[in-house]
Amino acid sequence: MKITVKLFARASQLTGASEIDVEVDAGASVADFREALEAQHPELKPIAGSLFVAIDSEYSSDEQVIPEFAQIACFPPVSGG
Amino acid sequence: MKITVKLFARASQLTGASEIDVEVDAGASVADFREALEAQHPELKPIAGSLFVAIDSEYSSDEQVIPEFAQIACFPPVSGG
Amino acid sequence: MPLSPEDRFVELTDQPIDADRLTQFVTTPLSGAVILFLGTVRELTHGKRTISLDYDAYPEMALKKMNELVDETAEKWPVQKVAIVHRTGKLELAEASVAIALSCPHRGDVFDAGRFLIDELKIRVPIWKKENWSDGTTEWVHPGADAPSTNPRTEAE
Amino acid sequence: MPLSPEDRFVELTDQPIDADRLTQFVTTPLSGAVILFLGTVRELTHGKRTISLDYDAYPEMALKKMNELVDETAEKWPVQKVAIVHRTGKLELAEASVAIALSCPHRGDVFDAGRFLIDELKIRVPIWKKENWSDGTTEWVHPGADAPSTNPRTEAE
Numbered sequence: 001m002k003i004t005v006k007l008f009a010r011a012s013q014l015t016g017a018s019e020i021d022v023e024v025d026a027g028a029s030v031a032d033f034r035e036a037l038e039a040q041h042p043e044l045k046p047i048a049g050s051l052f053v054a055i056d057s058e059y060s061s062d063e064q065v066i067p068e069f070a071q072i073a074c075f076p077p078v079s080g081g
Numbered sequence: 082m083k084i085t086v087k088l089f090a091r092a093s094q095l096t097g098a099s100e101i102d103v104e105v106d107a108g109a110s111v112a113d114f115r116e117a118l119e120a121q122h123p124e125l126k127p128i129a130g131s132l133f134v135a136i137d138s139e140y141s142s143d144e145q146v147i148p149e150f151a152q153i154a155c156f157p158p159v160s161g162g
Numbered sequence: 163m164p165l166s167p168e169d170r171f172v173e174l175t176d177q178p179i180d181a182d183r184l185t186q187f188v189t190t191p192l193s194g195a196v197i198l199f200l201g202t203v204r205e206l207t208h209g210k211r212t213i214s215l216d217y218d219a220y221p222e223m224a225l226k227k228m229n230e231l232v233d234e235t236a237e238k239w240p241v242q243k244v245a246i247v248h249r250t251g252k253l254e255l256a257e258a259s260v261a262i263a264l265s266c267p268h269r270g271d272v273f274d275a276g277r278f279l280i281d282e283l284k285i286r287v288p289i290w291k292k293e294n295w296s297d298g299t300t301e302w303v304h305p306g307a308d309a310p311s312t313n314p315r316t317e318a319e
Numbered sequence: 320m321p322l323s324p325e326d327r328f329v330e331l332t333d334q335p336i337d338a339d340r341l342t343q344f345v346t347t348p349l350s351g352a353v354i355l356f357l358g359t360v361r362e363l364t365h366g367k368r369t370i371s372l373d374y375d376a377y378p379e380m381a382l383k384k385m386n387e388l389v390d391e392t393a394e395k396w397p398v399q400k401v402a403i404v405h406r407t408g409k410l411e412l413a414e415a416s417v418a419i420a421l422s423c424p425h426r427g428d429v430f431d432a433g434r435f436l437i438d439e440l441k442i443r444v445p446i447w448k449k450e451n452w453s454d455g456t457t458e459w460v461h462p463g464a465d466a467p468s469t470n471p472r473t474e475a476e
Contacts, residue, residue, distance in 0.1 A: 009218050009290035010302040050307040054288070057223035059313040073220055073288075077311070079303035080217065080224075080248060080289025081201045081260050081280060081426075090375050090447035091459040131464040135445070138380035140470040154377055154445075158468070160460040161374065161381075161405060161446025162269075162358045162417050162437060182339035185355065191412040194361035197354065197433075198342065204351035204424060255348040267361060273434045276354075280426055 001026050003033070003066065006073040011051060014043045024066065030055075031062040037074065047076050082107050084114070084147065087154040092132060095124045105147065111136075112143040118155065128157050165236040171245040172228045174219055179247050184263035188243040193265035197272040199280055201260040203253050211296035215253045220288040224248065227287045231279055239275040240266055246279065248289055259291070286314040322393040328402040329385045331376055336404050341420035345400040350422035354429040356437055358417040360410050368453035372410045377445040381405065384444045388436055396432040397423055403436065405446055416448070443471040 003022045012018050024036045030053050038048045053060045054073040066072065084103045093099050105117045111134050119129045134141045135154040147153065171187055185198050203215050232244050244264040253259055262279050266272045293301045328344055342355050360372050389401050402420040410416055419436050423429045450458045 006220065008220050008288065010304055013302060047304070047307055049310045050304065052311050052313070054223055057226045061313065073223065075220065075288055076304040076307050078286070078288050079291045079305060080287050081284040087377065089377055089445065091461055094459060128461070128464055130467045131461065133468050133470065135380055138383045142470065154380065156377065156445055157461040157464050159443070159445050160448045160462060161444050162441040181342060185338060185357070189357070189359055189413055191360070191362040193359055196357040196359055200342070200346070200353040201426065202346055202350055202353055203348070205348040256346055269358065269437055273430055277430045
């Protein structure tokens with residue numbers, strides 16, 4: 001299935017886009033998604049290890065399964081305040 | 082010598098005055114002054130033990146000698162803020 | 163005690179923050195102490211000179227996390243009212259990027275609760291700043307971006 | 320670092336405190352963090368209801384002690400600007416009796432320095448409040464007035 005992923009800050013800067021598509025198998029975990037993301041968008045490699053994956057505005061864990069209609073976002077460590 | 086003493090808060094309330102006079106011997110210490118104060122203004126007795134004696138806007142110690150032309154003030158524990 | 167909607171004000175804005183309005187919002191006769199914290203744009207960082215900052219936010223998640231922080235703060239301290247506002251977009255020197263205001267019956271709690279809110283905001287809330295340096299370069303700030311990501315701890319865990 | 324006269328604002332006033340002016344006074348591009356603390360008139364104290372407060376001060380000594388506190392704070396923390404204003408006279412519910420504002424490069428220091436200033440002000444600065452209770456009685460507040468006086472410790476000792 002195709003996942004539309006919101007990107008922020010340096011992740012958005014490296015890809016030149018605020019949203020990208022990532023193709024994963026149905027039932028893919030967050031870990032699977034991370035692999036697919038890096039393979040399909042190698043420009044994210046410099047920060048891939050530090051990216052957070054948020055599912056419906058919540059921090060995710062690697063074992064979680066990506067739901068079909070969720071809002072997915074990827075971003076590097078935060079620096080607000 | 083006669084010392085004019087500024088009073089504040091409950092000390093002023095008990096005496097009904099914002100300034101009182103206290104007679105002490107020349108060379109009197111703060112401890113001597115406290116004794117004279119209590120003897121000459123017995124209405125201060127309820128709070129006499131907790132009164133601070135300030136000399137020229139500085140907290141004093143009992144051994145200090147009262148200077149001749151200093152500004153003397155007496156007040157109970159502070160509660161600003 | 164859970165904080166009702168009328169006792170909290172949580173906002174992202176691309177306009178200058180009116181800090182005084184937040185101070186007034188949290189002031190009530192139930193409280194004896196009010197604190198306002200402002201994060202402001204500092205000119206010098208490790209000897210480098212900042213011209214301006216750009217703040218980017220993931221709005222839905224940022225607001226959700228800011229409200230969670232308010233909830234957790236109200237569980238830990240007897241907070242009467244709270245306001246958290248974070249700025250987005252371009253900020254000039256000395257402008258406030260974040261404002262946190264809150265009130266409690268006693269002063270110790272406003273300091274502890276205020277410190278908790280700003281410390282946790284900087285860990286959990288998805289907002290990022292880009293430094294526009296005086297040498298013409300720009301740089302997204304991502305603390306620890308060289309290390310693998312570890313989710314911010316939350317009370318639920 | 321000693322704080323110059325133009326970087327400090329220390330005042331007693333019988334007029335409402337303009338807290339926003341203090342926040343703005345301490346905000347500078349040298350700082351990254353600003354704190355404003357307000358002590359406000361609380362309605363309930365141990366179940367008793369306050370109608371208003373009267374504050375009395377020994378002005379010369381209060382201003383001297385407030386300035387000493389500013390000096391000590393600037394020795395302990397990298398404070399860039401400080402403002403301390405204490406109100407005198409009659410105050411209604413929710414009005415500010417004291418306002419402390421200060422700025423530092425980093426946030427941890429403004430919390431620590433702000434806490435130090437208000438804690439020490441309450442120990443050392445000769446200002447007193449009188450409670451005007453809802454039952455018509457009045458009461459000067461003198462913490463520990465039953466015990467012999469012990470001078471507040473100062474840095475000089």
